[in-house]
Amino acid sequence: MGAKISIPVRRIDAKEKAGGWAKYIGDYEFDNLQHGRFLRSERARAKIIEIKKPVFPEGYYYVDASDIPSSGKNNIQMIKDDWRVFAVDEVRYIGETIAIILGPDKQKVLDLLNEIEIIYEDLIPAFTFDDALACKGGAVHGTDNIFAEYLLNVGNTDNAFKNADKIIEGKYETGFQEHLYMETQGLVGTWEDGKITMYASAQCPFYIRKSVAGTLGVPLGDIRVRQVTTGGAFGGKEHFPDVIATPLAVAVNKIKKPISMIYDRIEDISFTCKRHPSKITIKTGLDKDNNIIAMEIDTLVNGGAYESSTPIVLQRAILHGLGVYNIPNARILGRAVATNTFPSDAYRGFGAPQGLFAIEMHMSHIADELGLDTSDFKRKHFIKTNDITITNSKMHDDVKLEEMFAKIDEMSDYSSKVKKYANDPVKGIGIAFVNHGGGFTGNGEQVVIQGVVKMKRLDDGKAGLYVSVVEMGQGLQTTMRKIAAGELGLSIEDVVYDNPDTDIVPDSGPTCASRSIMVVGFLVQECAKKLKAKWEEGVGTEATHQYVHPEEFVWEQETLQGDAYPAYGWGINVVEVEYDPVTFEVKTEGVWAVWDVGVAIDETIMQGQSSGGIIQALGYASIEKCELKNGAFMQHTMADYTIPTSLDFPKVETVFIDNPYKYGPSGAKGAGELVFDAAPPAYAEAVQNAIGKRIYDIPVTPEMIMEALNK
Amino acid sequence: MKEIKFILNGKEVSVEADPLKRLLDVLREDKRMTGVKEGCGEGECGACSVLMNGVLVNSCMIPLGAVEEAEIVTPEGIRETEKGKLIIDAFGDAGAVQCGFCTPGMMMATEALLTINKTPEEEEIREALSGNLCRCTGYDLIVKGVQIASERGKDLW
Numbered sequence: 001m002g003a004k005i006s007i008p009v010r011r012i013d014a015k016e017k018a019g020g021w022a023k024y025i026g027d028y029e030f031d032n033l034q035h036g037r038f039l040r041s042e043r044a045r046a047k048i049i050e051i052k053k054p055v056f057p058e059g060y061y062y063v064d065a066s067d068i069p070s071s072g073k074n075n076i077q078m079i080k081d082d083w084r085v086f087a088v089d090e091v092r093y094i095g096e097t098i099a100i101i102l103g104p105d106k107q108k109v110l111d112l113l114n115e116i117e118i119i120y121e122d123l124i125p126a127f128t129f130d131d132a133l134a135c136k137g138g139a140v141h142g143t144d145n146i147f148a149e150y151l152l153n154v155g156n157t158d159n160a161f162k163n164a165d166k167i168i169e170g171k172y173e174t175g176f177q178e179h180l181y182m183e184t185q186g187l188v189g190t191w192e193d194g195k196i197t198m199y200a201s202a203q204c205p206f207y208i209r210k211s212v213a214g215t216l217g218v219p220l221g222d223i224r225v226r227q228v229t230t231g232g233a234f235g236g237k238e239h240f241p242d243v244i245a246t247p248l249a250v251a252v253n254k255i256k257k258p259i260s261m262i263y264d265r266i267e268d269i270s271f272t273c274k275r276h277p278s279k280i281t282i283k284t285g286l287d288k289d290n291n292i293i294a295m296e297i298d299t300l301v302n303g304g305a306y307e308s309s310t311p312i313v314l315q316r317a318i319l320h321g322l323g324v325y326n327i328p329n330a331r332i333l334g335r336a337v338a339t340n341t342f343p344s345d346a347y348r349g350f351g352a353p354q355g356l357f358a359i360e361m362h363m364s365h366i367a368d369e370l371g372l373d374t375s376d377f378k379r380k381h382f383i384k385t386n387d388i389t390i391t392n393s394k395m396h397d398d399v400k401l402e403e404m405f406a407k408i409d410e411m412s413d414y415s416s417k418v419k420k421y422a423n424d425p426v427k428g429i430g431i432a433f434v435n436h437g438g439g440f441t442g443n444g445e446q447v448v449i450q451g452v453v454k455m456k457r458l459d460d461g462k463a464g465l466y467v468s469v470v471e472m473g474q475g476l477q478t479t480m481r482k483i484a485a486g487e488l489g490l491s492i493e494d495v496v497y498d499n500p501d502t503d504i505v506p507d508s509g510p511t512c513a514s515r516s517i518m519v520v521g522f523l524v525q526e527c528a529k530k531l532k533a534k535w536e537e538g539v540g541t542e543a544t545h546q547y548v549h550p551e552e553f554v555w556e557q558e559t560l561q562g563d564a565y566p567a568y569g570w571g572i573n574v575v576e577v578e579y580d581p582v583t584f585e586v587k588t589e590g591v592w593a594v595w596d597v598g599v600a601i602d603e604t605i606m607q608g609q610s611s612g613g614i615i616q617a618l619g620y621a622s623i624e625k626c627e628l629k630n631g632a633f634m635q636h637t638m639a640d641y642t643i644p645t646s647l648d649f650p651k652v653e654t655v656f657i658d659n660p661y662k663y664g665p666s667g668a669k670g671a672g673e674l675v676f677d678a679a680p681p682a683y684a685e686a687v688q689n690a691i692g693k694r695i696y697d698i699p700v701t702p703e704m705i706m707e708a709l710n711k
Numbered sequence: 712m713k714e715i716k717f718i719l720n721g722k723e724v725s726v727e728a729d730p731l732k733r734l735l736d737v738l739r740e741d742k743r744m745t746g747v748k749e750g751c752g753e754g755e756c757g758a759c760s761v762l763m764n765g766v767l768v769n770s771c772m773i774p775l776g777a778v779e780e781a782e783i784v785t786p787e788g789i790r791e792t793e794k795g796k797l798i799i800d801a802f803g804d805a806g807a808v809q810c811g812f813c814t815p816g817m818m819m820a821t822e823a824l825l826t827i828n829k830t831p832e833e834e835e836i837r838e839a840l841s842g843n844l845c846r847c848t849g850y851d852l853i854v855k856g857v858q859i860a861s862e863r864g865k866d867l868w
Binding site for chain 2: 008011014015017018019020021022023024026027029056087179180181182183184229231232233234264266307470473474475544604606607610611612613614615616637638639643645646647649651652
């Protein structure tokens with residue numbers, strides 16, 4: 001770590017958060033606040049025959065689709081608008097919003113909710129991939145239950161398979177994952193100055209504005225969204241707040257009073273989006289010298305009942321389908337299916353963890369089958385600078401995987417432990433290599449987002465920073481200030497960066513896709529340069545800067561050809577485990593990470609991202625089981641959906657290498673999702689080496705280990 | 712409804728409410744002490760941690776009736792003290808704070824630990840924090856924050 005900007009500073013929000021001064025959505029006081037609760041579908045797929053309601057006392061309301069103004073639409077404007085604000089006539093998944101019950105007393109609202117009886121006529125639901133592909137009960141979406149289907153091709157895969165000396169296949173599955181941000185979902189909608197204002201725990205204030213304006217049929221400027229301090233998000237507060245904000249806005253529009261809609265934990269686990277489950281089949285052809293000459297991948301993700309961002313998640317899953325490997329002939333089919341499960345949506349990694357888990361496990365299974373050392377086999381196939389990618393472009397990055405491998409081998413003693421544990425009855429070690437494309441896929445930044453940032457000289461030598469990306473725990477309040485302050489020669493305290501308010505900040509795009517630092521941070525750096533150049537014009541001087549797409553990155557969205565991402569973060573994780581042959585419980589003995597994130601904007605903040613991302617990923621790989629029963633999640637509480645505690649995993653040993661990216665602020669690349677990607681396959685590989693049986697699915701539970709050993 | 716008297720952050724207070732009302736709600740709603748957070752409402756996450764007679768408890772699991780005559784300390788009660796400031800600074804220097812929703816509870820857990828063990832080992836720190844869940848940090852830098860607090864606070868606890 002050589003860069004000056006990497007030197008850690010104390011986070012600007014540390015004190016107010018640690019001491020409990022910071023106000024989250026549930027901590028604000030509003031005069032005359034009404035409390036709302038959703039009436040939700042209890043059936044996965046059914047016609048609504050009748051809704052029997054009690055008499056509502058004065059001041060209590062039942063708000064549904066009939067309250068949407070005639071100018072508006074009962075559709076949530078996301079990427080598509082198939083998801084309905086309120087279900088009408090029929091329901092598609094358990095938990096679908098039917099109405100809001102609201103009033104001044106929380107308990108009375110709950111009592112009213114309990115008195116409502118819905119008469120359904122059940123239809124035949126589809127829950128599994130097989131159900132979806134067979135259109136069980138008739139298509140949930142379109143005519144074939146396919147939200148999106150893509151085919152990627154490089155080389156001549158059919159020919160290459162014909163010349164293959166051996167062919168190895170595997171099928172890999174991953175489950176739902178709940179975000180479990182510590183602060184549940186929550187918004188308060190108010191009527192202020194003749195205008196709806198949403199106070200939101202959220203990642204994307206402009207997404208909420210767009211969806212609410214669309215539902216009510218009013219101009220965007222008629223809706224104001226103010227992000228408040230957000231207690232974790234991880235993708236769960238990217239699009240999902242739209243699902244709360246749109247019916248809430250209909251209710252506020254109706255009664256013109258402030259209404260809070262804050263989930264309790266049971267609602268949050270039961271009725272919010274999860275990570276897409278996946279089922280990925282990989283077939284690989286090898287020549288006589290054990291070089292991979294062909295690969296065919298079939299990727300399925302379960303999008304649930306509505307589309308949301310599922311096609312983009314699928315794109316990322318297949319665009320990361322070959323992992324960090326140079327496969328000259330490859331074909332990847334990706335399909336996202338519709339089912340009658342709760343819609344799946346964004347979760348840190350956005351499809352990449354599913355694709356990377358499959359390819360990493362498959363590579364280890366090939367090595368095992370051929371009696372080769374896993375890391376040697378993987379390293380032999382590393383993609384290098386200028387190699388052809390799955391989208392028929394060149395890898396532009398300076399790939400430093402070998403240097404990184406040398407580093408992690410030294411830190412973890414991986415190579416010698418592999419040999420030492422080969423015949424050990426209970427110990428195992430695993431390694432995974434990943435990359436993660438920063439920013440929106442393809443030309444999304446150029447065509448869809450077109451982000452703008454603004455800066456202004458304020459009184460007392462301060463500068464105002466106006467961006468729509470939010471602090472949600474990842475450190476943006478500090479890192480953005482560091483970038484701006486560095487250019488302007490100010491202290492970070494002299495850069496003012498409030499939680500975004502859509503009436504004040506320009507739309508710099510959403511807080512997602514590992515884009516905030518790499519893309520928006522670069523805009524901030526360029527904008528700060530502009531402001532510096534005219535600083536002497538005095539207080540009030542402004543500068544704006546809009547995204548300009550670097551010409552060397554070319555993308556064709558219709559065919560998914562070209563440069564899928566301008567730059568990748570790269571990473572290696574090693575995980576060491578020991579399992580108990582009596583209880584089949586696994587104890588993790590060591591976790592190591594080496595990352596290339598370009599340049600870390602703050603080394604301590606990045607350490608926090610590394611440890612946090614890895615532990616969240618190790619939860620996904622081991623204990624975070626989220627299952628469906630008749631279309632409902634079986635886990636509802638933090639007692640039955642468990643996440644890692646401070647005792648479950650040891651300290652993560654992390655090292656960053658510098659590899660500056662020329663269009664990143666001070667050379668920084670995306671990092672927030674990368675840190676999630678490598679731990680699941682590294683953990684699963686460690687467990688399979690410990691137990692001597694292959695692992696194909698996560699989470700790897702003790703029950704799964706017992707079954708594998710009994711086979 | 713019943714009048715319950717207890718000591719809140721060193722001051723005697725009286726609350727008239729249903730004795731089954733959760734202490735968490737009494738603190739947040741009646742006393743507007745929003746440093747106490749609700750993360751789960753079922754005693755799993757520790758975001759609502761307070762000290763009850765010096766012992767770390769989840770205030771969502773304590774009915775108001777049970778705190779009669781008890782001494783309750785919330786984040787508001789220690790953040791301005793020398794020990795509280797030291798923990799907050801140590802957390803800041805360690806990088807222990809991310810989204811911050813669990814952090815006031817972590818501060819309470821740290822105070823409870825250092826009161827009974829001034830110089831805890833890493834394993835003892837992990838044990839002491841194990842009732843407080845965090846989804847952002849992976850705990851490493853919180854553990855470091857407690858270590859820094861322990862080093863700097865040798866003469867305080």
